[in-house]
Amino acid sequence: MAQTSASQKKTSPKKKKTAGKKKALPVSPLAPTEFPEMPEVSGLEIATASTGERYKGRKDLLVAHMPAGTTVAGAFTQSSTASGAVEWCRSNVLSGSPRARVLVVNAGNANAFTGRRGSEAIKAIADGVNDIHGYPKSQIFMSSTGVIGEPLKAAKIVAKLDAKPAKASQARWRDAAEAIRTTDTFAKGCARVAKIEDSEVRIGGIAKGSGMIAPDLATMLAFVFTDAKLPSSVLQALLAVGIRDSFNQITVDSDTSTSDTVLLFATGKCAPHAEITRAGDPRLKDFREKLQEVLEDLAKQIVRDGEGATKFITVRVSGASTARSAKAIALSIANSPLVKTAVAGEDANWGRIVMAVGKAGEPAERDKLQISFGPHLLAEKGQRVAGYDEALVSAYMKNPEIEICVDLGIGSQSAEIWTCDLTHGYISINADYRS
């Protein structure tokens, strides 16, 4: 626990590094002050365990049980080298009427690019779940996160599949969020209570991810549970829209994982409400909004835990000719190492924004560009604004949250991307993560 403590207290900067390769990472300065209050999603039962595999002395296995009839939707990495667990889940989600009884997540080994042995490990875990709990294989969901290319020792996971589940209490939620971490410096959770007609329904989500974050799909892992009673087709439609403005809107380092997964489960165990068959049903308005808040909050928490991050950056591009073009330019800015290092250095270097707009290969006219950092207009019509007060802008750059706004002045479309700065911390974490 000491090595990767996710206690939300800031680690003292004076604290000595642990000897050897496994240094304690200090908690991100952008972390929320505490893990949120989480609701008891009816029907959900959580178990966690230590497999003793990669991480010693901490829980690294989540087994979340759900009642018969639980519906499910999923969104997965676009990577052409997707992991076996992603392929397993995708196949189950794509079945005619997907249902879920259990979610098994292990941290420390992604079981990606492990070939035939990787597939055998997945089969062994599914067999284990089926033997112990009797759930049909089509209702078993799995995620693995961690190092790529190392064969996963399924037996160590199977041995802990009987971990005793209990209702989704605050402590169990916290354990679940802790168990799925790898290089995360804090546990990520978010919850809302929504109304569907007079029925109160609970939505609780957890996520992990800090490096290898980029759209599509940006996530890493996120699992959202609700006790609303909704068919899988409705969940899938809600999730497709939901990730567009949350997980597909973040980038830490433009790298995309082989394991990115978002799953949304609905146990249907809330107080009865009307049967809903369409995602657009007006009675779902509050649920849609609250679900979106959960997805957005979890996505932002991943950026807040961006490896080495010291600044949360919102990039807004407006006045673009198309929405796709706006997003491409926003990503070009958000992924530019020169922009990210300038923000790290608290330098209002808007010349690098101009560069990043230019390199995006999208329609833009130099002499129509307008650039602001927060409330401060720096440049318009192709040049620096008259009376630009560098001292004011420099003071703004010291904030932990920075907004970079670019108006292209050639259309009406816009996009927003959330990212973080690029610091020595990123290099330190990634130059000796595996070896």
Add this chain to the structure above:
Amino acid sequence: MAQTSASQKKTSPKKKKTAGKKKALPVSPLAPTEFPEMPEVSGLEIATASTGERYKGRKDLLVAHMPAGTTVAGAFTQSSTASGAVEWCRSNVLSGSPRARVLVVNAGNANAFTGRRGSEAIKAIADGVNDIHGYPKSQIFMSSTGVIGEPLKAAKIVAKLDAKPAKASQARWRDAAEAIRTTDTFAKGCARVAKIEDSEVRIGGIAKGSGMIAPDLATMLAFVFTDAKLPSSVLQALLAVGIRDSFNQITVDSDTSTSDTVLLFATGKCAPHAEITRAGDPRLKDFREKLQEVLEDLAKQIVRDGEGATKFITVRVSGASTARSAKAIALSIANSPLVKTAVAGEDANWGRIVMAVGKAGEPAERDKLQISFGPHLLAEKGQRVAGYDEALVSAYMKNPEIEICVDLGIGSQSAEIWTCDLTHGYISINADYRS
């Protein structure tokens, strides 16, 4: 001179940093041991001067004079926010039968995104050259490199346009290469002597660039002079092919400058040779090869001076379905922060190569991938090879030059990209370059 000394000797690591913002950057550990011998390209005369503008106590202005009849070709940044000097040169190169009398290059201010005042500065410099030397404006070529968004003080440049030129001696070449540097830690030059029939022709080139480097166009600035007698149309064809396998094959940080420019000048003052009217003329074979060597060498020198670089990385992708796809995957690997930091950490983390192949969005099949680091095969058919000796590969990763080879196993097309690692040095240089 002391602040950005380009002496090719390694700076002692114990040397104290200069106080304040302008620290001396240590010379790249990948720098050539010395500036090369350069030939006296007939007809070329070089002048350099100090404008006293941004860099104090060093030369920051190059004025290269060429005889009447000098032909010219150019290649420029694809950025939609290109600088005024790029637009000026592009317009001159695109004129029916381009000729050049002079090249004026200033370092320290890119005169980019400076709007009307930027255009006025370019006009003022052109007027100054015309007044002092009488060259027609269509034969004046200009480049500016340095900070973006600051208005360029043309008068300081105009005041030095009369700097006394002299034949392209070794000392003058060296001065020229020094004068065009910004964050470069060493002066970059390369030369070859080629034969066109019995006539010996000289090719000499200089370049600058270390950050904001990415294809297309990858350069920064490169200027190549020859005394061969070749029409501009032949030069343009040679340059178009030449940059494809040199400057468009490098990336330091995926960022593209607003000022990237390659110019190729031919004075025609060598001993007479046959009239050549086609780039494919067999009599140009030796010239083509030597020109390519110069372009490739200058491009690699830019990577060797990549900001913070400690490793030169060659990424080779083979077995791709198309050449474009091979290049996209090679760039995805070369630009991945996770791959670049792994190399910096001397970590044979091939899982990150799998990730980078996967995220490229190009045809690839996990179970056909083959990955090698140098002579060491690490993975094939979707998994780690049996008997993989991590100690051997770890020893290989300590080399200053690393080869990453990926065979996709689905086609016959290939691509090669040159890049460098991502280190603390990059962050240090870019988090406080401007402020």
